[in-house]
Amino acid sequence: MAKKVAIIGAGPGGLATAMRLLANGYQVDIFEKNSVIGGRTSRLSLGNYFFDMGPSSLTMPHQLTSLFMNSNRNLHDYLTLLPIDPLYRLFFPSGKTFAPSGDQKATLNELNRVFPGNEMNFYRFMSGNAKKILYLTPLLDYSFGSLKDFVRPTMLRAIPSLSIGRTLIDETSKYFEDEELQLAFTFQMKYMGMSPWEIPGIYSVLPFSEYYYGSFHPTGGQSQILQAMKTVIEEYHGQIHLNAAVAKVNTSKHEITGIELRDGRLVQADHYIMNADLSYAVKNLFVTEKPLKFKNKMAQKKYSASAFVIYLGLDTLLPVDHQTVLFPKNYKVHADETTNLKVLSDDFSIHITNPSVTDTTMAPIGHSAVRIMVSVPNNESQIDWDQEREPFRNKILDTVKAKLHLEDLEEHIVEERVITPKEWEKDFHIHLGAIFGMMQSFRQIGMGNPVNKLHKQFKNLFVVGTSAHTGTSLPYIMESAKYAVNKIIKKDLQNIQTPD
Structure with missing residues (x-):
């Protein structure tokens, strides 16, 4: 009889996990509190305008291809991936603009136009990080929740490439002297809610991935990736229960005994997958005889930045690229104010x-x-977003209009919605509104990650999503699903008893 798995949350991590489990013969039920799948990665509709609430682009598409191949499906039967070119257009304080491409020849031409003399530095950056990612990829098969993971041969071979003790800015400055060019290879850390002056240098593989693999937009938006996953799950007869919020996770000493839905239904399974915001879940869902040992320590963890997001439906075709980044005069000051001082930046x-x-x-x-x-x-900042929402919104739009010469922008607004950190926490159940979860620092990954402590206490519980693995982008979320499923399969194989 097929083993049963209950998944809490229909985000990309939960859906990817379901696809892999179903392809391996498991019975899967997903419980999603909202009326749509995706959570913070879902689609927002305002009239006839559609927006991605989550990622703005997809890189490393081979990870998605691999996920679908594992389910005996061809990704391109479900999605059309459109290349984003240029990757983005960057507007620097000096007045320079830089528009790199997924085509390295085009990027070199642009590099020579804007930052001449850096062609060999670019080659060095790309070759150095190609080597780094080859050593790092096998490490994703381990949680580093115990010391033995740190002495594995794959880890020992990778040590010279880990940039230990170096920040991303330190790492990038090995290749580029120009500070604005350094930004072009480090600003991507805003996708993780962190500062390039603090995040470990190992994360240079993220900008490398964009420059090497390119970026893509699925027709219909990034949310269509989740719809494609949903289709495959339904083809395998997996069940997605919408408007099915989990109220309690019941436990015994060493395992999850069941989950209770808000409507009173009880659900039991052989394995449980947590795809909800981890800090929210630990604080609000677990019912235990004794308090979780690490629950109080969760509050002491450092959490990522949040985001103030404006969604605009315009009755004109805006004359800007698919992705545009406008840098402040001092990006380091802005990053420090956002992640450490926790005050709103003027610039x-x-x-x-x-x-x-x-x-x-x-x-x-x-x-x-x-x-x-x-x-x-x-939301550790205690900013009153009810008071700040309108003036900050106006300041952002004024800056966009001035820097991009779009003086009549607001005259074309047909639809509008603003989401502040207050809504990210209240409506999406994201702890502190920190949309990228806990900061990815050496102290908070591996043995310092509460995910590993949670699994040690409850042997039939696995966590996927932004909290589970190094990196918060979709490819790494899918890796967390792969890791969890491999652990479940291995555990079940070990538990098979020889018939009498």
Whole structure:
């Protein structure tokens, strides 16, 4: 009889886990509190305009291809991936603009135009990180929740490539002297809610991945990746229960005994997958005889930045690229104010996503569905967003209009929604509104990650998603699903008893 698995949360981690489990013969039920799948990665609809609430692009598409192949499916039967070119257009304080491409020859031409004399430095960066990612990829098969993971041969071979004791800025400055060019290879850390002056140098593989693999936009938006996963799950007869919020996770000393839904239903399974925000779940869902040993320590962890996001439906085709980044005069000050001082910056970085220039399904023809995002402190800041929402929104739009010469921008607004850290926490159950989870530092990954402590206490519980693995982007979330499923399969094989 097929083993039963209950998954809490229909985000990309939960859906990827379900696909892999179903392909291996498990019976899977997913319980999602919302009326749609995706959580913070879902689609937002405002009239005839459609927006991705989560990632603005997909890189490392081979990871997605691998997921579908594991389910005996061809990704391209479910999705059409459109290349984003240029990757983004970066506007620097000096007045320079830089628009790299997924085509390395085009990037070199652009590099020579804007930052001449750096061609060999780019080659060194790419070759150095190609080697790094080869050594690091096998490490994703381990949790590093115990000392033995640190002395495995794969780990020992990788040590010279781990950039131990170096920040990302330290690592990037080995290749590029120009500070604005360094930003072009480090600003991607805003996708993790962290500062390149603090995040470990190992994360240089993330900008490398964009420059090497390119970035892609699925027709219909990034949320269509989740719809494709949902289709495969349904083809395997997996069950996705919407509007099915989990109220309690019941436990015994060493395992999960069941989950209780808000409507009173009880669900029992052989294995349980947590794809909810980990800090929220630990604080609100677990019912235990004794308090979780690490529960109080969760509050002492450092959490990522949040985001102030403006979604605009415009009755004109905005004349900007698919992705645009406007840098402040001093990016380091902005990063420090956001992640450490936890105050609103007077001068900030702005990320504009305008998928309508690539995909005409996101808005009516000749119109634009635009997302404008600014990194802001998480809710440890105690910022009163009810008071700050309108003035900060106006300041962002004024900055966009001035820097991009879009003086009539607001005259074209047909639809609008603003999401602040307050809504990220209240409506999406994200602890502190920290949309990228805990900060990815050496102290908070591996043995310092509460995920490993949770699994040690409850042997039939596995965590997937942004909290589970190094990296918060979709490819690494899918890796967390692969890791969890491999552990479940291995555990069940070990538990098979020889018939009498």
